[in-house]
Amino acid sequence: MCRLGIPLQFCRAEIPGEQSMMLKFGEPPEDGIEYFGDGPLTGQCGVRIQKVKESHDGIFKCGLTTNLSRTEVLGTVRIVVAKPPREPELILSPGSIGRNKYKNSEKLSITCSAPYGRPAANVSLYLDNQPLSREYGVTNYDPNSGNNSLAVQKVSYSLKWTDNGKTLRCVVNHIALDHPKEITRQLEVYYPPQPQPTIERFGYVIGRPGVINVTVDANPRPRFVWRVNDxxxxxxxxxxxxxxxxxxxxxxGRGVYLVELKIDSVQKSDTEKEYILEARNDEGAAEYHIKLSTSSEPEGFDLDAGYIIGIVIGVLVLLLLVFIIIFARATGRWCFAGGSTTRNIGESSDTESGRYSRTEVDSTSGRPRRPKIALSQLFRRNKDKVSGADTDTMRTIVSVDDEKVPDATEQTEKVNPSTETGLVYAELDLTKREQNIEPRRVSEDKTEYAEILYTKPEEEVTISDKK
Structure with missing residues (x-):
């Protein structure tokens, strides 16, 4: 499709492999070729090819002539006619043992190519179903003729003993192919017998036949010798x-061999013997130690790595939860933060008592305090005796609120008259106390008590003497 922004007078097309032709809007197709577009008045000059041929690949040209000029304007576009590539090619570097025979850990160079595809094909290398990483990537070569292309992928791969018997696959995909093309090559890797940990066999019955079986990985086929004791x-x-x-x-198959040792009748002495299987080939040798037992196979004996990892993770999570609970309880956080706003302490000195102590009724805030105490502690009597007839002993509970610290510096005392003898109401600030009076410290769990000695003023003593 070629376009101009003004109406056209003529629309001419040159298709590779075809003669130049004039296209007119509304005319029927000729040899499967017809005008395509909304008409010359819209400035469009296109062509529709009903059946594309391989010869149509190349440069398409369109010549546009407008009503305002006699000069033809040319436009070009590259037409690519897809062509499938030929059969893929798979090339391997020769092995140290022979053609297509390699040793363990040997370096293998692989080349997968798809020639003569248009456009270039997509090539991929697989080892069985596992994609091989690209070392050099895919390289496309376009000859000067521009008629064909070559797609190549190169990979350098270190062989492992587990690659023995696997299939190397070169897979080619192309737009002109209904399904991918593929070429394969089976690998043969030589390696010594692979070691195994001590093999344990369970479930043998005394007096019955028994079979010891061992599977060995090796290539080429090893020679086997059993050693029972000496x-x-x-x-x-x-x-x-x-x-x-x-x-x-x-x-x-694939380097796996099954070896058996048959016991005619299992005896107790057979479970005490030492069984060793020796496997040897040109690449090396290995010994396999086997232990027999008449007991049944214990549960969890065949736990795989997934189960073991799950158990370890579960134990770690449990330990983490225990640590978090202990930490929260010790620091008073989260669900243990309920009792952290108020804590009860006893006075350790006169200065601390003045800063932190308050009675159950806070005269400053005007709202009651409810410390956490047991009923038995409320009715506990003071067994200490204080000398002097004019001295009454009163027990008050000291509770400290972390959020509020009184600022008063003077000690005030108010006597609440009452008809009952010995009942005293005191509002205390212990900032200033007599230095010769030693308070008694009573420690309880989370709640501490201070005994405060109240001395009657001289005026009350004089009034009582007069009476």
Whole structure:
């Protein structure tokens, strides 16, 4: 489609592989080619091709002539006709042992290419179903003719013994393909017999036949020899007593071999013997120690890594919760913050008593205080004796509110007249106290008490003497 902002007089098209043609709005198609657009008056000159050919790939040209000029204006656009690539190619570096035979940890260079695709194909390398990381990435080569392209992916990969028997896949995707093209190559990796921890077998019954089976990973196939205590038993042969017999190793595929040792009749002495299986090939050797037991397999013996990790995480979470609870209780936070606003303390000196002590009725704020005390503590009598007939002993409870500290510096006392003898109401500020009077400290859990000695003024003593 070519466009101009003014009406057109002529619309000409040059299609690769076709002759130049004049296109008119509303005319029927010729050889599958017709005008496309909203008409010359809109300044549009387009072409519709009903059946695209490979020869149409190339530069498309359109010539536009307006009503205001006799000069033709040319426009060009690149038309790409997709062409599928040829069969992919997979190239591997030669192995140290032979062609397509490699050793464990050997470096392998892999090249996957898809030639002659238009546009360039997408190539990917897989080891079985696992994508291989790209070391050099994908490189597209376009020849000078511009007719074809080459897509290449190169990967350098270190082989592991677990790669033995896996399939290397070169997969090609292209817009012109109905389904991907693929080429494969199976890897063969040589490695020694792989070590294993001590093997434990359970559930043997005294007096019944038993079988010891061991699976071994090795490539090429190793030679197997059993050692029972100090006696050697070659593969496929019985022992000297004919009670034990080994089987020929069974190839399970991809370097896995199953080896068995059969016991004619299990005896208690068989569970006390030392069983060792030796496997040896050209790459190395390994020994496998086996222990037999007549007891059943304990629960959780076959716990995998997932279960173990879950148990460890659960224990750690539990320890964290316990720590948080202890911390909150010790610092009085969160759900333990209810009793942190008010705390009861006893006076440690005359100065501290003056700063923190107040009676149950705070005359400054005018609202009652309700310290946390037991009923038995309210009716507790003072057993201490104070010398002097004119001295009454009164017990008052000291409670400290962290939010409020009295500012008064003078001691005031008010006597509340009452018809009952010995009943005294006192409002105290202990900032200034007589230095010769030692208060008694009474400590209780969370609630402390101070005994305050009240001495009658001289005026009251004189009045009572006159009476």
């Amino acid at each position: 006696e050697k038993i070659n593969e496929g042969r019985p022992d000297m007593s004919n009670r034990l017999e080994t089987s020929t190793a069974v190839d399970m």
